[in-house]
Amino acid sequence: MLNPAARHNLAVAILHGVHIRIAGSAGYYCGGLGDGASIEIEGSAGWGLAESMLSGTVVVHGNAGSGAAAALRNGSVIVHGDAAARLGVSMKGGEVIVAGNCGYMAGFMAQKGTLIVCGDAGDAFADSMYATVCYVGGKIASLGTDAVLSALDPAEIERLEASLSAHLPPAVRRSKPAAADFKKVIAGRKLWNFDKREWRTWQEAL
Amino acid sequence: MCGIVGFLRKSGADHQPLGEVLLAMLQSLACRGPDSAGVALYGIPQPHRLVAQVKLGDNGNHSQRARDIETIALKFGAQDLSQKGSYLRFTFGENGDLRPLISAIESVSGNVEVVSVGRRLEILKQVGSPSRLEQSFGISGFRGEHGIGHTRLSTESAVDLSHSQPFWGHGYPDLAIVHNGHITNYHQLRRRYQERGVRFYTENDSEIVAIYLAEKLTQGLRLRAALESMVDELDGSFSCLVATETALGFVKDAFSFKPLLYTETASFVAVATEEIAMRGAFPGDYIVREAQAKEVQVWQRSTQPGAVLAKSTLRSES
Structure with a gap:
């Protein structure tokens, strides 16, 4: 797709394993609701990148707007630049990697999957999360409600490094912190007020 | 939006x-x-002069109102007066306090408003796309x-x-x-x-x-x-x-x-x-x-x- 000039709703709900390369920037909701497509955006992406994507891969060479990977179900969303506010909010699975920084309230109410930010994270990071695991290579402006820091074990460091090496260009990966230096952020579970009898149902729903 | x-x-x-x-x-x-x-x-900008854009009203013919405001503006040294649609534009000398000019012009009618004044600034706006x-x-x-x-x-x-x-x-x-x-x-x-x-x-x-x-x-x-x-x-x-x-x-x-x-x-x-x-x-x-x-x-x-x-x-x- 040549120079779509940041038009909205590009490559939405593609349900086949095709590869789509966008030479230029995409507007809102690019790659949303997809199931199996591989989408590469050479420029920037607007709000709602890969929102509710079921599976597949979306790679943005530039920056991403607010709400990237919101409600992501599965697959990978890779941003080589920065992501704006509300990255990965309510994500329910999959993997999100941002090589740069992310903005306000990333990971809010995220339920499952992995959220990796190589640069700095904005305020209220990982607020009110469920079982998503976050990794931040830079500074965290402030943790959100119930977000807590946790130690990385060796196997986890290995998995993190493998993921970063697999998804980021070598030059970009080399410019980012070593996997062992990332901070891990998870839910402190103080807000998990549901009845434990529902635990299995809840786990299955995720 | x-x-x-x-x-x-x-x-x-x-x-x-x-x-x-x-x-x-x-x-x-x-x-x-x-x-x-x-x-x-x-x-x-013109040296030592300000430009004003005045809204004459929202609808209709404003020619009489424009003449009334021109008369007032000229007392404040207005030059380069021109009307385009609902706007009257003029320049005047930069003399400090804008309030006497603005008050005098806006006293003509409740619908009249000085939309902008500046050395460079001109605001133009209208209903529609x-x-x-x-x-x-x-x-x-x-x-x-x-x-x-x-x-x-x-x-x-x-x-x-x-x-x-x-x-x-x-x-x-x-x-x-x-x-x-x-x-x-x-x-x-x-x-x-x-x-x-x-x-x-x-x-x-x-x-x-x-x-x-x-x-x-x-x-x-x-x-x-x-x-x-x-x-x-x-x-x-x-x-x-x-x-x-x-x-x-x-x-x-x-x-x-x-x-x-x-x-x-x-x-x-x-x-x-x-x-x-x-x-x-x-x-x-x-x-x-x-x-x-x-x-x-x-x-x-x-x-x-x-x-x-x-x-x-x-x-x-x-």
Whole structure:
């Protein structure tokens, strides 16, 4: 797709394993609701990148707007630049990697999957999360409600490094912190007020 | 919704097209707000003179009213008088206090409003989509170095010329703002300003931004500091673009509710609600990024008319 000039709703709900390369920037909701497509955006992406994507891969060479990977179900969303506010909010699975920084309230109410930010994270990071695991290579402006820091074990460091090496260009990966230096952020579970009898149902729903 | 745009050319050349750039950007955002549209254009100043744009009324023939206002304006040394649609434009000498002139003109009728005064600033706005700006005012021929624009989807106040944006910081020459969002402590702030005698021309919450910034700049704050204070003192959602005689800046609220993207290249700065406004107006390879929560950026231009800027004199103050 040549120079779509940041038009909205590009490559939405593609349900086949095709590869789509966008030479230029995409507007809102690019790659949303997809199931199996591989989408590469050479420029920037607007709000709602890969929102509710079921599976597949979306790679943005530039920056991403607010709400990237919101409600992501599965697959990978890779941003080589920065992501704006509300990255990965309510994500329910999959993997999100941002090589740069992310903005306000990333990971809010995220339920499952992995959220990796190589640069700095904005305020209220990982607020009110469920079982998503976050990794931040830079500074965290402030943790959100119930977000807590946790130690990385060796196997986890290995998995993190493998993921970063697999998804980021070598030059970009080399410019980012070593996997062992990332901070891990998870839910402190103080807000998990549901009845434990529902635990299995809840786990299955995720 | 609503769409806002801003542009600043780094060459320092006032004689380059400005109106057509802002028009192209605004037209790309027309779907975000078809109710009204407007621009604040910063043109070529005349030494020691200010230019005024006066709204004569909202509908109908305003020729008699224009003559009445011309009579008043001439007593204040007005020159270069011309009428285009609902606007009367004239220049007058820079003599300090603007209030006597503004009061005299606005006493003609409750519908009359001095829409802008400045050395460079001229605000033109009207009901309808951005394309009507060209039909009504031929803004594509306007030349200058920087400006801002707005296309409005009305959500809480009247759709007429006065409620359209940009808003002038009444009484503060060359200050104009455009706003996308809602100021949720508007009524509280409005009451406090009114208790101090500040006049409101509309019931549009965006007007409070212009009044707030005019007050802060009058108190001596720099533009960047004034924008930073907005984050603490104004509630709700706001992506605001602000222009003065010498600067273009923006501020985004603490929760990053509303979109605002910007790019800075070697030759220009552009800011817009959506990237589509930039890609349509500026072909080429440049990086666009979305402003983060609480982000403030200010770009300064030379105060010398027509001066060519060295790259280092135009800076982001971040």
